[in-house]
Amino acid sequence: MQRRHRRAHAAIWTGLAVVLPLAVAIIFTTLPKPAPDAPAVRLDAAPAAEGQP
Amino acid sequence: MSVSYKPVIWNRTKLIYDAVLLAGIVLYILLYLNVGPQISTALQEVDPPIRRMRAFGSLALLLLTFVLAIGPLARLDTRFMPLLYNRRHFGVITAVVAATHAAYVLAWYFAYSPTPQMTALFTSNTSFGSIAGFPFEIFGILALLILGILAVTSHDFWLSFLSPPLWKGIHMSIYAAYAAVVLHVALGALASRRDMTLALLTLGGLALLCTLHLVTGRRERVADAEGSPVDPDDGWIVVGDVAEIAEGRAILGAGPGGERIAVFRSNGALSAFSNVCSHQNGPIGEGKVVRGLVTCPWHGYQYRLEDGCSPPPFRERIRKYRVRLAGTTVLVDPDPLPLGTRLEPLPIPAAPARQGTA
Numbered sequence: 001m002q003r004r005h006r007r008a009h010a011a012i013w014t015g016l017a018v019v020l021p022l023a024v025a026i027i028f029t030t031l032p033k034p035a036p037d038a039p040a041v042r043l044d045a046a047p048a049a050e051g052q053p
Numbered sequence: 054m055s056v057s058y059k060p061v062i063w064n065r066t067k068l069i070y071d072a073v074l075l076a077g078i079v080l081y082i083l084l085y086l087n088v089g090p091q092i093s094t095a096l097q098e099v100d101p102p103i104r105r106m107r108a109f110g111s112l113a114l115l116l117l118t119f120v121l122a123i124g125p126l127a128r129l130d131t132r133f134m135p136l137l138y139n140r141r142h143f144g145v146i147t148a149v150v151a152a153t154h155a156a157y158v159l160a161w162y163f164a165y166s167p168t169p170q171m172t173a174l175f176t177s178n179t180s181f182g183s184i185a186g187f188p189f190e191i192f193g194i195l196a197l198l199i200l201g202i203l204a205v206t207s208h209d210f211w212l213s214f215l216s217p218p219l220w221k222g223i224h225m226s227i228y229a230a231y232a233a234v235v236l237h238v239a240l241g242a243l244a245s246r247r248d249m250t251l252a253l254l255t256l257g258g259l260a261l262l263c264t265l266h267l268v269t270g271r272r273e274r275v276a277d278a279e280g281s282p283v284d285p286d287d288g289w290i291v292v293g294d295v296a297e298i299a300e301g302r303a304i305l306g307a308g309p310g311g312e313r314i315a316v317f318r319s320n321g322a323l324s325a326f327s328n329v330c331s332h333q334n335g336p337i338g339e340g341k342v343v344r345g346l347v348t349c350p351w352h353g354y355q356y357r358l359e360d361g362c363s364p365p366p367f368r369e370r371i372r373k374y375r376v377r378l379a380g381t382t383v384l385v386d387p388d389p390l391p392l393g394t395r396l397e398p399l400p401i402p403a404a405p406a407r408q409g410t411a
């Protein structure tokens with residue numbers, strides 16, 4: 001019983017060690033990037049200390 | 054041990070364990086909410102309810118990572134063994150923290166939803182065809198559901214009602230919950246903001262857990278493969294030398310199928326048992342003899358030396374094996390005796406007295 005259990009554990013963690021980093025990498029590479037002609041100043045950025053530009 | 058079921062059988066160790074755990078949780082939340090905004094501008098800029106949501110969310114991830122690390126850590130170093138003792142309370146508290154995170158999310162993002170909150174939760178994002186835009190909420194809900202089921206069924210009543218193999222199988226879904234949490238965080242918080250601390254907690258935790266589990270798994274596999282030498286005359290397995298067994302402790306042998314057998318030495322006699330505790334498959338051989346009873350290192354279930362039965366009123370049993378000595382070599386019959394068979398411990402003959410010199 002312990003042995004079967006150990007085998008199942010090893011299989012599960014091998015799977016997780018492969019699948020999860022891969023999934024995270026795919027998520028990050030498919031994140032939408034801002035368009036090349038997007039304005040440099042973003043509306044959601046923190047306002048400059050001096051106030052309105 | 055189980056004979057009748059009380060919600061929790063409290064003892065001093067469990068109280069200390071839970072008190073330390075709760076104190077750690079309170080400290081984390083207080084630090085996150087009060088010190089966090091002073092050192093992180095990102096936290097300064099968000100509303101207090103979002104801060105609370107993030108505090109409980111990151112804490113749930115931290116606790117889940119920790120609870121999954123306890124098993125392999127205890128196998129690598131016995132000093133971590135006490136953490137195993139009350140791991141189920143750890144799991145239940147993790148579920149409560151995760152549920153608190155979910156409650157804050159619902160109360161903040163869906164407070165003014167024209168549709169019922171739950172409906173809104175499931176229908177607000179339906180980008181199932183997109184990878185980065187996939188509804189990360191689904192993974193959070195899945196993880197919370199699993200954690201909830203595991204918390205509810207963590208009691209020994211369910212262990213006995215469902216039978217240990219089924220219970221163990223259900224509780225292995227904790228790994229699915231962990232995978233869902235990693236995807237929930239990656240698609241949600243990590244994709245929407247650059248939070249290095251959370252990224253480190255998520256990805257560092259993942260790397261740590263995979264390493265710990267794979268390293269311990271490999272060690273176990275090597276131990277299984279080594280097996281124990283077999284006496285060619287009768288097929289009994291050679292477990293080791295009697296001098297290797299400390300009083301009240303055991304050494305392990307491996308039967309032909311790889312099942313481990315623990316040989317205990319207590320009061321000048323040897324007794325061999327299956328290494329598998331009937332509670333949750335804990336490694337009996339890593340425990341010790343306490344007041345004449347073999348005691349499992351995980352949650353303290355106890356078994357009599359002579360028949361492997363728990364003392365009344367408890368009803369758990371583990372298998373015994375026949376043991377013999379060839380000189381100082383300990384041998385065990387690889388065929389277990391039927392459960393409950395009485396077999397007195399084998400006395401270790403006294404070492405011959407040293408001859409004095411004239």
Ligand code: FES
Nearest residue numbers: 330333335349352
């Ligand atoms: S006491 Fe729980 S596994 Fe042995």
